[in-house]
Amino acid sequence: MNDEFAPQISIEPERYELFEASKYHFDLDRRDFIKTFGLGILFIVPLSRTLAQQRGQEESGRARGNNNVPNDVGAWIHIDEDGAVTVLTGKVEFGQNARTSLTQAVADELHVPMSLVHLVMGDTDLVPFDMGTFGSMTTPMMAPQLRKAAAAAREILIAMAAEQLKVPPADLQIIDARFVNHDKSKTLTFAEVAKGQKLVKVIPENIAITKAADWTTAGSPATKVNASEFVTGRHHYTSDLKREGMLYGKILRPAAFNSTLVSVDTKAAEAIPGVKTIVDGDFIGIAAPSPETASKAVDAITVHWKSPGQPSNAELFDLLRKTTEQRGRGSRAQGSIADGLNVADKKLSETYTVAYIAHAPLEPRAAVAEWNGDKLTVWTGTQRPFGVRGELAEAFHIPEDKVRVIVPDTGSGYGGKHSGECAIEAARLARAANKPVKLVWTRAEEFTWAYFRPAGVIDVKSGVKTDGTITAWEFHNYNSGSSGIQIKYDIPNTDIQFHQSNSPLRQGSYRGLAATANHFARESHIDELANAVNMDPLQFRLKNIKDERLRDVLQAATKGFGWGNAKANKDRGFGLSCGFEKGGYVATCAEVAIDRSGKGDPTVRIVRVVEAFECGAIVNPLHLKNQIEGAIVQSIGGALFESIKFQNGNILNPHFAQYRVPRFSDTPSIEVVLVDRKDLPSAGAGETPIVGLAPAVANAIFNATGTRIRSLPLAPNGISTANVSPPFEHHQASAGSSSTL
Amino acid sequence: MARVTALNINGKKTEVDVDSAVSLLSVLRNSLDLTGTKYGCGEGQCGACTVLLDGQPTRSCVTQVGRAAGKQITTIEGLEKDGKLTPLQEAFIKADAMQCAYCTSGMLMSASALLAKTPRPNRDQIVKGMNGNICRCGVYQRIVEAIQIASGQQVAGLDPQVLGPQASSPTPSELRARLGTKQARTPAVPGQ
Numbered sequence: 001m002n003d004e005f006a007p008q009i010s011i012e013p014e015r016y017e018l019f020e021a022s023k024y025h026f027d028l029d030r031r032d033f034i035k036t037f038g039l040g041i042l043f044i045v046p047l048s049r050t051l052a053q054q055r056g057q058e059e060s061g062r063a064r065g066n067n068n069v070p071n072d073v074g075a076w077i078h079i080d081e082d083g084a085v086t087v088l089t090g091k092v093e094f095g096q097n098a099r100t101s102l103t104q105a106v107a108d109e110l111h112v113p114m115s116l117v118h119l120v121m122g123d124t125d126l127v128p129f130d131m132g133t134f135g136s137m138t139t140p141m142m143a144p145q146l147r148k149a150a151a152a153a154r155e156i157l158i159a160m161a162a163e164q165l166k167v168p169p170a171d172l173q174i175i176d177a178r179f180v181n182h183d184k185s186k187t188l189t190f191a192e193v194a195k196g197q198k199l200v201k202v203i204p205e206n207i208a209i210t211k212a213a214d215w216t217t218a219g220s221p222a223t224k225v226n227a228s229e230f231v232t233g234r235h236h237y238t239s240d241l242k243r244e245g246m247l248y249g250k251i252l253r254p255a256a257f258n259s260t261l262v263s264v265d266t267k268a269a270e271a272i273p274g275v276k277t278i279v280d281g282d283f284i285g286i287a288a289p290s291p292e293t294a295s296k297a298v299d300a301i302t303v304h305w306k307s308p309g310q311p312s313n314a315e316l317f318d319l320l321r322k323t324t325e326q327r328g329r330g331s332r333a334q335g336s337i338a339d340g341l342n343v344a345d346k347k348l349s350e351t352y353t354v355a356y357i358a359h360a361p362l363e364p365r366a367a368v369a370e371w372n373g374d375k376l377t378v379w380t381g382t383q384r385p386f387g388v389r390g391e392l393a394e395a396f397h398i399p400e401d402k403v404r405v406i407v408p409d410t411g412s413g414y415g416g417k418h419s420g421e422c423a424i425e426a427a428r429l430a431r432a433a434n435k436p437v438k439l440v441w442t443r444a445e446e447f448t449w450a451y452f453r454p455a456g457v458i459d460v461k462s463g464v465k466t467d468g469t470i471t472a473w474e475f476h477n478y479n480s481g482s483s484g485i486q487i488k489y490d491i492p493n494t495d496i497q498f499h500q501s502n503s504p505l506r507q508g509s510y511r512g513l514a515a516t517a518n519h520f521a522r523e524s525h526i527d528e529l530a531n532a533v534n535m536d537p538l539q540f541r542l543k544n545i546k547d548e549r550l551r552d553v554l555q556a557a558t559k560g561f562g563w564g565n566a567k568a569n570k571d572r573g574f575g576l577s578c579g580f581e582k583g584g585y586v587a588t589c590a591e592v593a594i595d596r597s598g599k600g601d602p603t604v605r606i607v608r609v610v611e612a613f614e615c616g617a618i619v620n621p622l623h624l625k626n627q628i629e630g631a632i633v634q635s636i637g638g639a640l641f642e643s644i645k646f647q648n649g650n651i652l653n654p655h656f657a658q659y660r661v662p663r664f665s666d667t668p669s670i671e672v673v674l675v676d677r678k679d680l681p682s683a684g685a686g687e688t689p690i691v692g693l694a695p696a697v698a699n700a701i702f703n704a705t706g707t708r709i710r711s712l713p714l715a716p717n718g719i720s721t722a723n724v725s726p727p728f729e730h731h732q733a734s735a736g737s738s739s740t741l
Numbered sequence: 742m743a744r745v746t747a748l749n750i751n752g753k754k755t756e757v758d759v760d761s762a763v764s765l766l767s768v769l770r771n772s773l774d775l776t777g778t779k780y781g782c783g784e785g786q787c788g789a790c791t792v793l794l795d796g797q798p799t800r801s802c803v804t805q806v807g808r809a810a811g812k813q814i815t816t817i818e819g820l821e822k823d824g825k826l827t828p829l830q831e832a833f834i835k836a837d838a839m840q841c842a843y844c845t846s847g848m849l850m851s852a853s854a855l856l857a858k859t860p861r862p863n864r865d866q867i868v869k870g871m872n873g874n875i876c877r878c879g880v881y882q883r884i885v886e887a888i889q890i891a892s893g894q895q896v897a898g899l900d901p902q903v904l905g906p907q908a909s910s911p912t913p914s915e916l917r918a919r920l921g922t923k924q925a926r927t928p929a930v931p932g933q
Contacts, residue, residue: 094841095839095840095841095842095843095878096840097840223834223835223837224834224837224839224842227833227834227839227842228826228830228834230839230842230845231826231830231833231834231839231842231845231849232777232817232818232820232821232826232830233775233776233777233778233816233817233818233846234777235842236776237779237843239776239779239780240770240776242774242776248771290767290771291767291771292760292763292767359877360877361841361843361877362779362781362787362789362841362843362844362875362876362877363779363781363841363843364780364781409841410841411779411841411842411843412840412841412843412877412878414877440780442783443781443782443783443784443787622837623837626837626840626880626883627840629879629880629882629883630840630878630879630880631879632879633879633880633881633882634877634878634879655782655784655786656782656784656786656787656875657784657786661875661877662879662881663872663875663881664867664868664871664872664874664881664884664885665868665869665872667868667879667881667882670882
């Protein structure tokens with residue numbers, strides 16, 4: 001793999017992932033570097049052209065303005081006097097195991113064991129600017145940057161060691177973190193080379209990095225680098241931190257969304273010893289010596305809110321259509337839909353819907369804020385440390401260099417922790433209390449005041465010939481987004497559009513974004529077309545797909561599954577889907593069992609899933625498999641039963657007892673087939689494996705029952721006739737569920 | 742209000758002075774800094790806060806500390822013996838049975854209780870015993886495998902790579918000892 005591949009990875013602009021670049025940049029000169037890192041050798045990696053362009057023309061790294069330092073810094077690597085390797089990157093660790101895969105990349109190029117490499121991640125005072133950890137960009141973008149840095153560092157270190165040992169550089173190699181000459185008569189450690197140094201080296205842009213076929217550390221399975229910290233409970237997540245004199249925060253939430261404060265009486269709360277009450281506009285918060293006291297104080301406040309009337313689930317899909325823009329975005333019409341339908345033997349027109357769902361990260365939003373004079377430090381689990389730094393600076397009218405955001409390895413996010421609301425709330429309380437404050441959102445707050453994966457309505461109109469050739473494809477997505485909207489089916493007449501609507505609920509990024517909705521609609525509809533012309537779903541897809549990478553995963557998954565070997569019956573069905581997104585190709589086969597033994601509607605259990613995934617050269621097969629398995633399990637929720645219920649500005653199911661998420665008993669047998677393409681650049685894998693399950697399960701349910709369900713979730717209360725057409729009517733909130741828990 | 746003044750935690754008598762109605766979770770985390778036990782929902786629905794009370798898996802978020810007084814409380818911090826991981830902890834690392842790992846403490850406590858009662862659980866017993874614990878990253882299959890490994894069972898279909906040579910994952914202190922480094926390796930912060 002080398003850098004010329006990088007520009008081929010196109011990051012589709014997705015409105016839920018676009019954020020303002022930070023407004024300020026502050027210089028860090030050479031003395032600062034030494035003060036920050038101590039003695040040793042610092043390698044600065046200039047940002048690649050691709051990444052720099054992504055940041056926008058106004059954007060640059062922090063190190064601007066120093067003659068020794070490039071304008072755009074991608075990453076820093078430091079070798080300290082003890083010979084330890086510290087890598088600084090703006091990426092954060094949320095369970096996707098970037099800490100492990102980036103460690104592998106550096107260890108691989110530097111020819112040192114992984115245990116010698118330590119990553120400092122997501123600390124805005126230490127690491128170079130980074131937009132954030134989302135969009136599956138760490139592996140295709142950051143890993144090659146760090147590889148370059150490490151490869152160049154290796155060559156420079158060898159040259160320095162050679163000078164010290166008075167041998168030609170070509171005579172030296174690095175073996176297990178030691179410089180060794182040809183007959184091993186002369187050796188030096190990293191520490192001996194770095195001793196007393198005050199060097200800052202800028203790494204050339206054109207350095208060659210190791211090809212995937214020659215990787216030694218990367219490409220092999222590695223367990224989580226700091227796993228022992230987690231199995232012992234020693235790791236400190238944000239919510240585990242404690243600072244000297246720290247108070248506990250609690251926010252009094254409005255009665256409903258979009259409420260305004262009419263009146264508030266905090267006297268009774270203030271009478272409680274140690275309690276600090278803050279009312280600032282519509283913000284009402286408490287800082288108290290214990291969480292229990294904070295709760296008691298909040299309960300003691302008398303408050304009146306004014307809340308406007310607001311929509312509910314019942315009107316959702318009508319509303320999304322009504323408030324949408326007429327002209328879609330990203331329209332790439334080809335040919336003529338009318339012509340394509342004219343030559344078709346069968347025409348279909350169907351509508352699909354997806355519900356709002358919650359990320360429900362097991363660690364809810366948390367922040368610890370501390371003011372030292374006019375400098376604010378906030379520990380918080382966010383996927384955008386620099387974005388949250390900007391939000392804090394704006395909220396408190398202070399320059400960004402007065403704000404430090406530190407992101408401890410965090411209890412997951414799945415796209416749900418881009419924003420800094422909890423950090424701002426904690427900082428507001430800390431400023432008022434003049435003491436550090438920790439704020440941890442409750443589960444109900446996390447379900448209510450975070451943001452959701454967008455709901456959406458998707459209309460598909462299509463035509464097909466009896467021989468299985470698709471002739472027309474018109475696709476309109478209202479509100480859920482444009483990720484994964486494009487197709488690899490070879491269809492001469494296409495019109496594919498995304499229309500933005502006014503969402504009644506706060507919505508934002510989610511693992512895979514709209515790719516799940518778009519794959520659900522597309523792969524369900526493809527199945528309907530196959531059925532319309534009596535073709536096997538696999539043969540139908542292969543007939544209409546030329547793309548080799550997509551065909552490869554389709555064939556790998558169906559082979560692993562034994563597609564076509566077993567016959568469906570009314571209690572057992574098989575379904576298939578395929579797709580591509582963010583540089584990854586996926587095919588999913590699902591087997592479902594229909595249980596008719598209960599009193600209510602028949603229920604669905606996913607029995608077995610085989611998913612094939614290809615994302616270029618595999619960095620860590622162990623963690624890649626783990627990511628794919630996890631994505632499959634997480635997608636079971638959105639596929640079968642997850643759905644946010646809302647009414648008049650309230651979330652009706654903000655608890656795990658009411659909002660069902662996948663559990664052990666929901667987990668099918670999962671087999672992952674990895675397709676390793678060492679000739680292709682590595683793409684990220686955190687998101688795309690999630691898109692295949694929902695349509696595969698919908699198709700499997702149809703295969704067994706003949707019932708075509710076109711809305712997600714497919715079977716919140718079993719397979720009911722209400723689910724057969726899009727739910728434009730109101731459904732009862734599902735407090736319980738028919739499947740086993 | 743009744744006070745609780747002593748708790749038996751991880752084999753040691755620990756002095757406290759807390760209202761007996763406060764949750765055990767809050768006392769462990771906020772009064773005693775035993776933060777390995779996690780808050781996930783506060784409603785006993787997710788299992789992140791699981792501890793053992795006289796060996797019984799218990800949701801500490803919905804257990805008043807008064808009810809734990811006089812019982813043997815075991816938290817995640819009490820699993821290791823003489824700095825050595827239990828076979829179950831080792832198996833979680835080996836099977837890569839975690840991603841963000843926020844659920845891991847609760848999973849380990851529930852699994853410890855399961856294995857104490859059922860030393861060689863089959864898959865159904867594991868699913869039944871663990872179903873109160875939520876992992877949003879979805880590593881359930883690997884947790885089942887880890888429990889099977891810890892109970893000395895052959896794990897059908899387990900990726901042979903998982904059981905192959907493992908990359909070591911030393912703690913920062915182990916790493917420092919190995920490198921002979923005296924201080925923490927996180928760089929100093931300018932201005933602090």
